[in-house]
Amino acid sequence: MPFDKLRPQVEDILNTKELSVDHRLTQVCELLMETIPYYDWVGFYFKNGDKEELKLRSFAGEPTDHDIIPFGKGICGQVAVSNANFVVPDVKAQNNYIACSIHVKAEIVVPLFVNGENIGQIDIDSHTADPFSKEDERFLEFVNEKVAEILE
Numbered sequence: 001m002p003f004d005k006l007r008p009q010v011e012d013i014l015n016t017k018e019l020s021v022d023h024r025l026t027q028v029c030e031l032l033m034e035t036i037p038y039y040d041w042v043g044f045y046f047k048n049g050d051k052e053e054l055k056l057r058s059f060a061g062e063p064t065d066h067d068i069i070p071f072g073k074g075i076c077g078q079v080a081v082s083n084a085n086f087v088v089p090d091v092k093a094q095n096n097y098i099a100c101s102i103h104v105k106a107e108i109v110v111p112l113f114v115n116g117e118n119i120g121q122i123d124i125d126s127h128t129a130d131p132f133s134k135e136d137e138r139f140l141e142f143v144n145e146k147v148a149e150i151l152e
């Protein structure tokens with residue numbers, strides 16, 4: 001099971017204090033994208049200061065035009081206000097969806113909490129239809145809990 005092997009690797013990266021937090025987050029994105037065949041874009045968005053919008057902080061995969069996403073817009077913006085995981089098996093079935101690439105078939109967004117407050121999220125795009133399971137949700141919740149521990 002790749003997630004069991006990935007958990008300690010994610011912890012090792014996040015505990016590498018010689019690297020900046022942004023650098024560590026980028027390395028986690030790269031590790032996940034390279035290891036899980038159906039993870040084709042991985043990124044962390046965070047609340048942009050006092051604004052009601054998300055800002056892309058670190059990612060792996062193709063650059064996106066959507067580095068700012070208003071709360072409520074797209075899958076990411078909906079998670080910013082719902083505080084709940086959003087698993088999208090088929091992006092074509094979503095009305096409130098922001099397309100980043102024509103290749104994307106499915107998406108998962110898991111909120112990131114610090115002291116109970118939803119301050120960001122991890123976002124995965126997949127070129128495979130309906131690839132995500134509860135295992136992905138539990139794993140991405142774990143990643144976000146570990147990221148929360150290193151955010152100041």
Ligand code: SME
Pocket residue numbers: 041043064066069073074075076077096097098099100107123125
């Ligand atoms: N598809 C997302 C936008 C971000 S990209 O996937 C990188 C959404 O609907 O919020």
